[in-house]
Amino acid sequence: MVICKKWTLAQRFDGKPTSANFKLVKEDISEKLNDGEVLCEAVYLTVDPYMRTGEARNAVGGTLFGEQVAKVTVSKNPKYPVGTIVRLMSGWRSHTLVKDAGKEILRSAEMSDLPLSLMLGTMGMPGMTAYFGFLEICQPKKGETVLVNGASGAVGSLVGQIAKIKGCKVIGFAGSDEKCDWLKELGFDFAYNYKKVDVDAALNEAAPENSVDCFFDNVGGTFTVKALNHMKTFGRVSICGSISAYNDTTLPTGPLPFFNILKSQLKVEGFIVYRWHQRWQEGEKEMLQWIKEGKIKYKEHVTEGFEKMPEAFMGLFEGSNFGKAIIKV
Numbered sequence: 001m002v003i004c005k006k007w008t009l010a011q012r013f014d015g016k017p018t019s020a021n022f023k024l025v026k027e028d029i030s031e032k033l034n035d036g037e038v039l040c041e042a043v044y045l046t047v048d049p050y051m052r053t054g055e056a057r058n059a060v061g062g063t064l065f066g067e068q069v070a071k072v073t074v075s076k077n078p079k080y081p082v083g084t085i086v087r088l089m090s091g092w093r094s095h096t097l098v099k100d101a102g103k104e105i106l107r108s109a110e111m112s113d114l115p116l117s118l119m120l121g122t123m124g125m126p127g128m129t130a131y132f133g134f135l136e137i138c139q140p141k142k143g144e145t146v147l148v149n150g151a152s153g154a155v156g157s158l159v160g161q162i163a164k165i166k167g168c169k170v171i172g173f174a175g176s177d178e179k180c181d182w183l184k185e186l187g188f189d190f191a192y193n194y195k196k197v198d199v200d201a202a203l204n205e206a207a208p209e210n211s212v213d214c215f216f217d218n219v220g221g222t223f224t225v226k227a228l229n230h231m232k233t234f235g236r237v238s239i240c241g242s243i244s245a246y247n248d249t250t251l252p253t254g255p256l257p258f259f260n261i262l263k264s265q266l267k268v269e270g271f272i273v274y275r276w277h278q279r280w281q282e283g284e285k286e287m288l289q290w291i292k293e294g295k296i297k298y299k300e301h302v303t304e305g306f307e308k309m310p311e312a313f314m315g316l317f318e319g320s321n322f323g324k325a326i327i328k329v
């Protein structure tokens with residue numbers, strides 16, 4: 001008998017997620033497999049901030065969506081024998097019966113001998129977000145000044161390191177002194193705890209006379225409005241995320257950023273990483289090379305236990321994760 005555990009949406013999110021939003025359900029998925037089908041067991045799952053915003057995909061009573069790294073445990077498909085590691089977009093579930101392997105099994109990155117969990121982080125969606133979202137939109141040049149917030153997280157820590165690889169001066173903001181110490185270890189030129197410092201004063205110190213060329217924004221809200229006031233004329237801004245606003249229940253009333261955008265003639269562009277999906281192999285290849293060369297370092301915040309997925313997810317909005325949030329089953 002195969003019992004699948006899955007986390008479903010008990011009630012719609014309203015403000016910060018709470019345990020009342022989640023319900024653990026058990027489902028018997030014992031079935032005789034047909035030719036071509038495989039049964040997979042989750043090894044690592046991911047929680048990401050976007051799961052809070054994707055309500056259109058989250059029906060009440062439905063399984064929460066997301067990727068996982070899983071192992072084939074029963075196979076009627078010679079392409080995926082028992083033991084094969086696969087990447088699935090099957091949601092928050094412990095077991096998955098894959099009926100259409102061609103569609104449901106996602107292409108996995110070439111991992112060399114890296115930890116498999118990186119397929120959900122540096123070598124997966126967050127890694128490609130940093131790679132393409134920064135390089136394509138900010139177009140950083142050697143000697144330029146790059147600002148990134150959410151800097152110790154899955155995406156932000158990579159953006160800062162890629163900026164260093166490109167020969168930029170890097171300023172990072174994160175939510176604790178410990179996180180900032182790590183950013184300095186990674187080579188960030190300046191790292192500030194946004195909970196302790198005055199953001200304007202910090203930026204006047206790190207980027208005097210409005211000298212930020214590129215701003216990679218993970219946070220949104222008042223931080224963004226302030227940061228836009230420190231940009232150089234014709235600076236580039238990549239709008240990646242707005243985590244400070246994901247749990248808002250009312251529309252912000254200001255201050256609004258438009259005058260700062262106008263006066264410094266900024267190019268501001270939002271993106272969804274899947275716009276570059278066709279080019280992911282290119283990003284993965286370079287990321288792998290940088291990891292092997294020691295130019296990119298990664299940190300994972302591993303929560304043990306499928307039962308703790310909601311806790312790990314809620315922690316994203318409290319800054320509880322230090323590095324990419326991963327669930328080890």
Ligand SMILES: NC(=O)c1ccc[n+]([C@@H]2O[C@H](COP(=O)([O-])OP(=O)(O)OC[C@H]3O[C@@H](n4cnc5c(N)ncnc54)[C@H](OP(=O)(O)O)[C@@H]3O)[C@@H](O)[C@H]2O)c1
Nearest residue numbers: 049129153154155174175218240241242243244272273319
């Ligand atoms: N556009 C895309 O295609 C795309 C793809 C992936 C991710 N994203 C976005 O990129 C951002 C980072 O994602 P990630 O996966 O790398 O997450 P992450 O940074 O690993 O985790 C979230 C972090 O956000 C910070 N945070 C939470 N609430 C905050 C607040 N009110 N103000 C400031 N910081 C806050 C916390 O760190 P501190 O301790 O520093 O506060 C927390 O640890 C998110 O906004 C996400 O939605 C966008």
